Amino acid sequence: MRKASGMKLTNRLVTFVTLIVICAIFVIFIGGALSFRKLGQDYLTHYLDGVVAVIDQELADPQGSQGLSRWLPKLLKASNVVELEVGSDAGVIYSFRGLQKIQDPNILHLGHYQLEHNPGFYIELKSLPPYTEFTYSIGAMSSISLAIVMIIMGLVWGMNWLRLQLHGSELLEERGRMILAGRVTDYEVGDEKEWPATASLALDQMIAELKDARQERSRFDTFIRTHTFLDQLTGAANRVLFDSRLQSVVQDQETHGAVILIRIADWDELLADQGKENADELVHDVGMILSNLIQRYPDTVLSRYFDAEFAIMLPQQSVKEVRLFTNQMLNALERLLPPAPLEPDNWCHIGMTSFVSGERRGRIMDEADMALRSAQLQGANNWFAFKKDQQTEDARGSVRWRTLLDAVLNAHAIQLHQQPVISAHDGRILQRELLARIKDENGVQIKASRFLPAVEQVGFTIRMDKQVVSQALATLKRMPSTEVFSVNLNVTSLLERNFVRWLRDELLQTPRTVLNRLSFEVPEGALVKHLDTMRPIARMIVGLGCKLVVDQAGRTIVSTHYIKDINVDYIKLHRSLVREINLRQENQLFVRSMLGACGDSRAEVIAVGVENEKEWNVLKSLGVHAGQGRYFSPEMSLEKYLLTD
Template structure:
């Protein structure tokens, strides 16, 4: 009975035989279905279809052998158990276990067939059946991974190329010749292969090459030249000498910023530009080629009509003298009341205005409105102080670079019948430093007209300390980011204190932007800062609301 006991321990008696056989039968079905699915998915008659079909046959054969072997082996095991329990002699344990070993080998063969069939299906999913190259799914997955993993010192480039006359060849000589041409092309391009590159076929005659390296852009240009040269040679196919040049589009992406979709789309745009330029050449994507989105086109169309439709308006934020709280002026802030998007700030549309050439027209409108507002205030009795409150207007880089700037400002003042002392110009430090000599000339002309000039966001742009003596300006404005950090950052406090002292030494006024609390206002007043603006005093307001607030404040101060 020791033999029977050993068998019970090893095989958990007869139940095991049935369970294992059932498992093997299910595995046979699964192993056969995988390559069958691959065979169905593959194009008819292709090498992939044939390979998948062969895999299905092999898996079924191996599985059948494994299932039969297991069933026979464990049937003998159960028979020997029964004989041992009855005390009858049977073959030795060695013979029984030899059968079990045979069954094990059959199961291992089944496992290998199952793995091969799964590998075949995965290969089919990620490779082009005609050329054997990676397909679109493989390429996009690799491109996404590359953009995630590439280091800060690496570039990622995509070359998108196709054959210039492929449709003509397909339509004239048939798809079979066209397919053989694509296979020949893929073979020619194999020399572009490298560990840091991936060549793939997207669809039809469209191919892509992915490059990841520290000099991907230069490498991409070299590869593009090689592709154009390789395709310029004739192809001998079925007795035909075929000529099919290639056009190539190149896009270089920034890892961590650009997406796979962005990079492929830009390469496609560059490909179109190469074809537009005469075919059989390459083009490197330029940002200005980006096709405008529907949203951008809609915004651009709306911006062109915004002035005529009365959608552009100015909001005015009061500026107060910190020493006594007297009204000193206003900053005019442009707003676009878009019918669908709500109120848009300059940062949301001024760049578009620059690109579309609308900025000069918008700039003239702003100057006219601000000048009319300033003149109206004086007539209403709010501008009778000496000096009168000044309305400051922000100028863009393109506006400030216009040689006729002073004439444009003078014309706005003349139309509004306003004194030059009522209008001021703000220009950022960065814009001023682009061309100091030209800036000095424009500023001097404005000063000659009696228009005040202030440097906006002082301290956030280039270091212009050495040029302040050369630039004819009246004041500096401390950026709100420094004011907001008062009481929390020693560095911000040191910068604010330095600007106030610098302005005092040069005889310039200084205005602090973004004052939100009484503590900030008190600190700035103690430093000697002359003027301030921010929500602590009043938010930006359009004309009617502002006039009501000014009347209330005047009555309050009088009482």
């Protein structure tokens, strides 16, 4: 795999040019020194040849040889000759030795000459080489010194000019580094100074096309999920999604709630008399009313179950609350004036039934349908509740919930359970999700799915999240470095500035080694709804070293563009998608779509609620990264886990 170079292009070129200039100066200096030395040697040899020729001529003259001792020493001294000897085979006829002290005799130039005019005679001499006693002189070396200074100045100017010319390439290189670091959004448009301009423009175009392709892919994935699980006219869930959610809820432990069916009477006559357009308008108006009414109930599912029939699932709500909601819904629908041939006082009928964990989905829908038919027999806009032999309801009102939750939070009595997330590749534990539990006045343990709606209703969300985070951090600091915890946070808390400031201060006081083993989970629907506000908070969490996990993915049909927008680490599928996925092709299509949305990002998909081996085998074949559920390990108290560990 190729890696980005650690040295800038400008530094490379500057280094290369500098080395070339230095090498050139060095070569010229060595060549000049050798030439200078050669010229000195040639000059000395030529000069000594003249001295020898003079001595040879004087020895050939009988009278001249008698005056050698008079004039020759002065000539030799002026010629830097240290020693001279004139002789023949018969012996030495003249010898000269200078008085100057030679520190290193090896530097002397040796010469041996045979006399042309005096055959049989020779001269041997030793002389100082040229420039031996010379020192540096500004005047003498001014030309060379000036040339070197000019070369250095030219080199500095050339380097600055080269840096200026290559500034655009440095900008382009820096942009490339930032893109490789994942900051594509911040550097999607290049600076006008970038060079080469064609490469910069090509990069701009490629990033724009990539961004558009990502958005188009996200829109396409959303389109697939929308047409698979949503009704195109009302935007509500279709029958497939409703049945899947209901099946998932009744298979969970300690759950209860109600299913409500709303049917428009005489639908076929309305289509024949008014046409499909007017009929669809009525259905759309009914859907808008129902959608507005269920907003205050969390985890509620609204579905257009048939052409003229809507279904609502209200989980974790008491029968008393459901009856109150049904009355409000009937009153709101009666204010809607239906077109003819529908009768204003007999066009809308509602059937309701309650359910608890372990009941069959088909039986629940049959009970709701029987209640709906009973309402139709009354001959007016009305609702009817199916009477069951045994009904489990939580009659705890908001006052009792407030009292219980206030006592639990004041006593710091929140209990944490844990469930591991198992890798699909090697079976190792990636992290442990922490799940909150509380006990009521009788010591009965209550799951988060039951008390969290009440926490939001009484306004204790921030207090709850603060205690859970503090307890998780304190526990994680005592755990081995191999343990990783995942903590659930409510988006309502993250929207409060005081809570975000508190969370930031707590994380800043925690060692980095601990933060690297901590993940925060936020629900997908609320995250996408408040994406602009959550974006800087998510960046803060990731920047401090924690991981970001998006929980309940697929519970609502939203665009998946947020995956790349806020650099999500893990995507946890909603358990309704995982339940019996081996029998539901539409759920497999949804999971494939989610995996495709995470394909070019660092996000990994985790399946939550795996109950058996068949589900797990299908999920692994689809390509999920990890799984979580009772198939791997039941939810265990964190205290018991610490003791067994």
